[in-house]
Amino acid sequence: MLGPLGAQERASVARQCAWRRYREDEQIIDHMSDTHDVCFVVGGRVRVVMHSLSGREISFDDVDASGYFGELSAIDGKPRSASVVALAETHVAFMPPRLFREIVVGHPDIALSVMQRMAAIIRRATGRIMDLSTLGANNRVHAELLRLAKPALRADNTAEIVPIPVHSDIASRVSTTRETVARVLGDLARGGIVVRGGSGLVIRDYARLEAMVEDVRGE
Template identity: 30%
Template sequence: MNNLKNVPIFSGLNDQQLLEVKKHCSVRPYPKNTVVIYEGDDTDSLYIIDSGKVNVFLSDKSGKEVIINSQGPGEYFGELSVLTGHNRSASVITKEKSVFTVIYRQGFKTLLEDNPNIAYNIMQNLAIRVQDLTGNVKSLALQDVYGRVVKVLMSLSEPAEPSEASKRLINQKLTQQEIANRVGSSREMVARILKALTVGGYISHEKEKIIINSKLPEHY
């Protein structure tokens, strides 16, 4: 909570305004692999990630899951229920030990009334999320499983070294099941695709990290 100044949602607030924000905050730690909120819950608090990582996902009655987003420090979730009063639209689970700053709905409404900048920052972020979701829907509708796997690998990777422009690194543990949940496919299909990319030398594995050695082919 000491780093609220670095949270994009509070961008533009001065020190006095940030002190007012802190009055409405509490801190909650969560262990790894803990569900923070469940889809359909009627809770109404905003969570800001102080440390750790989470996955945002949807699930059906059979237990099948689709990951729609991953978030880390400085990002937040739960704003839709806070703003609309509706039940939670998705579930959130910790990928590692995490700490959150929590603001309840009434306190957050007070902050919005007193600090219009916060509302503007939320609107900007919601617009970006809509763009991202539109891209994901397009991918699910128009790309085959291989194309969706490539999209996930590229979106989660970052340049490994400035001197090697084509080499990229996924600097987090990413299981085959998690990739399958992101692309709406089976783990077995994802395993076959990753094996083919590994045999072809396009990707390699270092401990729990995936290294993209060269541009991934357009077709499987």
């Protein structure tokens, strides 16, 4: 996000941020907490989650190094809309909301970048709401595999998801159980659609998997 800033501007921003390291599974921000910093992932990886009243975890997104989160509270001044936990040892820079707003107002290209990111988040959320409303658990797993694989789609109709997705992670994203995810992946493997590779899960026939989801959506 800060790429358009010059070196001196970035150094000035860095001096105004608070820096902290987190261990794996350590919470970085808490849902409904009254903090408003924008958080930049300098190193490591984090997950944006919420928990139901029964304690079930619902996963929204993972943010890798060079990404950021927390901009909603910085913009509207309201409590956090979700919790964020570290997936590995993670280094985070906390930018004060005042500074974030100054940068966005003073740099239209950065403001556009923030808006484009929000638009992408809204589009993904809309797609998932539709999936939850129209697809059964099996096809929701199929749809999530498509989302994970799409950035790595190759010209030969294959794609590899790296690292291999954890069953519980997929389950938390599509509101189902780990057992269901394991069963669906087993069925896809027996059908020759997916196979475990050396470091990832290979989608051997992306178009076929996509058709399995679209056929149900079109009913």
